[in-house]
Amino acid sequence: MERHTKIRFLSTIIVIGFAIAVFYHYTMGAYLGNQQPLNSFLFKPKDKFNDFWNMVNFIKELNPYRSDVYIFGVYYPLGELFFFPFTIFKSRNLALLVFLNIFLVCWLFFITKNFSQTNRLDNFRDIFVISFMSYPFLFTIDRANAELYTFLFLCGFAYFYNSFNHYKSLFALICLSLAIAMKPFPAIFLVLLASEKKWKNILYVIIFAALITIFSLLCFQGSILENIQGLRRNQAMFVQDYVIGSGGWPYGVSLFGLIKVITRFVLKITKDIGIIPPSDLGQTFFDWVSLLLRPYSVLSLIIVGLVSLYILTKEKLFWKKLALLVFVMNVIPPTSGDYRLLNLFIPLAFFINEPKSSKFDLAYLILFGLLLIPKNYFIIPAMTDIGLSIGVIINPLLMLIFGFLIIKEGLSKTTRDIPKQSLDRSVRE
Secondary structure, three states: OHHHHHHHHHHHHHHHHHHHHHHHHHHHHHHHOOOOOOOOOOOOOHHOOOOHHHHHHHEEEEEEEOOOOOOOOOHHHHHHHHHHHHOOOOOOOHHHHHHHHHHHHHHHHHHHHOOOOHHHHHHHHHHHHHOOOOOHHHHHHHHOOOOHHHHHHHHHHHOOOOOOOOHHHHHHHHHHHHHHHHOHHHHHHHHHHHHHHHHHHHHHHHHHHHHHHHHHOOOOOOOOOHHHHHHHHHHHOOOOOHHHHOHHHHOOOOHHHHHHHHHHHHHHHHHHHHOOOHHHHHHHHHHHHHHHHHHHHHHHHHHHHHHHHHHHOOOOHHHEEEEEEHHHHHHHOOOOHHHHHHHHHHHHHHHHHOOOOOOOHHHHHHHHHHOOOOOOOOEEEHHHOOEEOOHHHHHHHHHHHHHHHHHHHHHHHHHHHHHHHHHHHHHHH
């Protein structure tokens, strides 16, 4: 498939998905009188930009892991310290404006660099659509979440990863180190380095990330040990509220979130037929989720191991390696917000510019497009009290299907190559 065809097809999916979502949610809210979440595909309006403002307010004292307020002190040290420079602004609106504008400049550079076309009209239309109408972009901007900058760090790593320039290659490693120091999940990208046997670079990334983390800890009140203990305590409380509980569940892409939906649905059926008392449904649900968390951790390690093994031994195309790692980073954590879908733009950019074609290109493009549009249309019947939409089910399933398709194509190519290699050997003999 030609590059311009890919871009045009992708922008068409995004426009259609955006238009349908706006029409649906506006109708549900303005004409049918429905409230959140049916009147918008974004988060609660009163909570707009609060991922930024709460972090700025919380880091002012440089004591993010104190026990009196825990819900925001769960990021790794750099993820907390990153917001401290924004506390110097007297106006919180100006601080937010600077935070978002820095990202937007880098975002537009990334989009124009990877999605530009020669035709001016097509270029302006498609760049505008891809830049400003995709669900991950709109949702992450609405939350003003730190994922905006984790995404930029990962972009820097991917963009300069294969550079022959020593300083650019070093910059790529620093970008990955910064991403890992902010949030732990980008560490999965070390598999990319391992697939090319860049063991020294892996060591550099680990050392850089460790040094950045230690420096961040030294900036906080209290000793390093006290802050580490505070972080562990806060993360344990976060697990209770967000992993086992329902915090953030309606706007998540985690596979564990899908498992929780199935669990809740089964328990709802058992309540309806009288197996468990109605009053016990909530506590029974939490008990079952707590019970499932440990086997899910084992399942997660198995999936990570299998995907890593495939990348290390089979996959050659760079964009496919990136895609598989992004899927793992998005889906495997037991809680994972919709803002993580923004990272899909990294493999998407390399897919758009990949000169080699595949019979699965159209399928890949459709899957990318579906992941970039809003899907929280209907509230799941058994989840009306929580406000869970079908997006919680569809998004992780789409990424699992996408990953399976990539691996299936890679393995089938290996299978087809075996007879050809044997034939070549017999001809030589």
